[in-house]
Amino acid sequence: MYLRNCWYIAGLSGEVTNEPVGKIFLGEPVVLFRTSDGTVAALEDRCCHRHLPLSLGKVSNGHLQCGYHGLEFDVSGACVSVPGQSRVPPGAAVRRYPVVEMYDWLWIWMGDPDAADQGLIPDVFWRDDPGWVATGEYWAVACAYDLLIDIQLDNTHAPFVHPDTLGSSAITDTAPRVERTDRTVSAGRWMMDVVPSPTFARASGTEENVDRWLLWEFTPPSLCAFDIGCAIAGSGAETGDRSQGVTLHTAHFVTPETETSCHYFWSVGRNYNTDDIAVTGAMHTEFKSIFSEDVEIVEAQQKSLDNTSVWQPIDVNADAPVLQARQLLKNFISAETDA
Template sequence: MSSRNYPLNAWYVAAWDYELKKNAMLTRTICEKKVVLFRKPDGSSVALEDACWHRLVPLSMGTLKDGTIKCRYHGLVFDAAGKCVHMPSQDTINPSACVRSFPLVERHRFAWIWMGQPHLADENLIPDLHWNDHSDWTGDGGVIGLAASYELAIDNLMDLTHETFVHPESIGNDAIADAPFTVTHSHKQVTVTRWMEGIEPPAFWGAQLGKPGLVDRWQIIHFQAPSTVALDVGVAVAGTGAKEGDRRQGVNGFVLHTFTPTTGNNSLYFWSICRNYNLSSVRLTTEWRDAVKGIFAQDEDILEAQQKAMDANPAKVFYNLNIDAGGMWARRKIDEMIQAEQHATSAVPLRIVSE
């Protein structure tokens, strides 16, 4: 890519909490950079650049022991801060011998990484995905390696009329495409609200509600730039006040999505589905997760085919319809973040330094 289509000064999810281990390294490419992730003996998590200071061999090829990595090539050892703490063939350690370490914060079951300027890594900017580990909610999710740009995935989520056509047998029905919606936005956020009142429930939601008759259905899409979308979705028995705030006669889920640019037009798609009822039913958690996994596989097909078509037709442009209003605002928020970044880079030429 000639220019980045994402801001660097942002928190992106590097991994689920369960993917980080004390005895094994996880490698990921994030914002075009290879990183190696692991846990220290005290359980805290670490992200280092996956390239040895000496000759750039990936540290992930080495061995992890007690929170330090020994390079596979010449045995230099780096601690969790990225500092070299052992050089086998030298009495003294060059004080400049270190690899870059990245700010990494675990919150709401995700390990968030900051690939931009470290002094700007404010934890208060981590997107709110508290449904993932709040005691009022339960759920589970996964991660998808998406061969498409995260922007296409955001477009997809900001316009849920696609459910009518991509997911007709589960969550889609004509009511979505027919229902009006409103779009509001603030600094880094865009909200799209759609209510479908007195409709036949789609199959998935009808089964969740477990009651016959018409429903009021809501889809409230909360986007936070650059790449997080929390969908507040559910149905309630028609006319029981859900729209006014009383959801007691309904079932509510939050579908969480957050995307991490990897390399080229590829991304990591972290997702989960949470609910606030039947909290103790592990079976329901598994059923929801598997149902959503199948639904997202349908989106994946579309997005990857779309990306391929874009790559094959670089001169073609997109056209916007009314349904694209939410996505257009989301793209604008992303662009504002990219514009706001300072692009000054200090490219370090590869050179050999004698010790």
């Protein structure tokens, strides 16, 4: 069961052109295409005539034309033309999904189109703020989407999965402060006067002790946004003065594909040395390596679950924030189902 009345990322803005592209979201086939005026549309990827995927067709005169018998559909999903006849049969249409382009991503609303609210797209200002430089990638990942959410929100894996980059015993030694609102779960760790992890020693250019922060916010269905960084120990970062340190934002947005696969959009941004292309390249390489370590874990976990008849995990204290996030998502889904 998935949350439907919410935004998921469908793809990168630049990947959708006038060549239709077929994808699976929440187990449903969707075709994305761009008309000549630049509008991006998302329709059910299944022709209402004989069910050929519409992604095998082409865009013509602002319409998507099926590649089998040439029925044409407008961006609302309505069939507007049938070759060889003047009349369009009543009910000839495919489902439409609202799409919005923001932050260089395409956001799709898989639920009731009339309920689509652009204001619910999370704030990822650093993706297009001129004071920030952002980079990122899309990966197809072979695991259930909630496993990929879990690993992002479970920070205690860092010393074991990322020992050469983000890992530090300071994370496991510091309990997070967890807060919950009706729309989000957030957790924050402030690790004071600690040795910087390798990534932060490189980013800040110091081996001296730092005050390090690791703050995240989870917004259902699958949006994990991080504010991470470190500053010279005792320089006041925790009370708001980050001038003696470095701040990075990362985002992990996951869209379910099937029960055991998902679309993973990650991004990282920084507001220091923004003109230095070499720093951008190094940041990209470093975080790509870190996030690929996560993917290795969750894909192996999925394979293990595939061979497990009953999912009976044992919980430990450190699981509390992740369990709260899972519960919030479950509540959202139950509320939607009840409604």
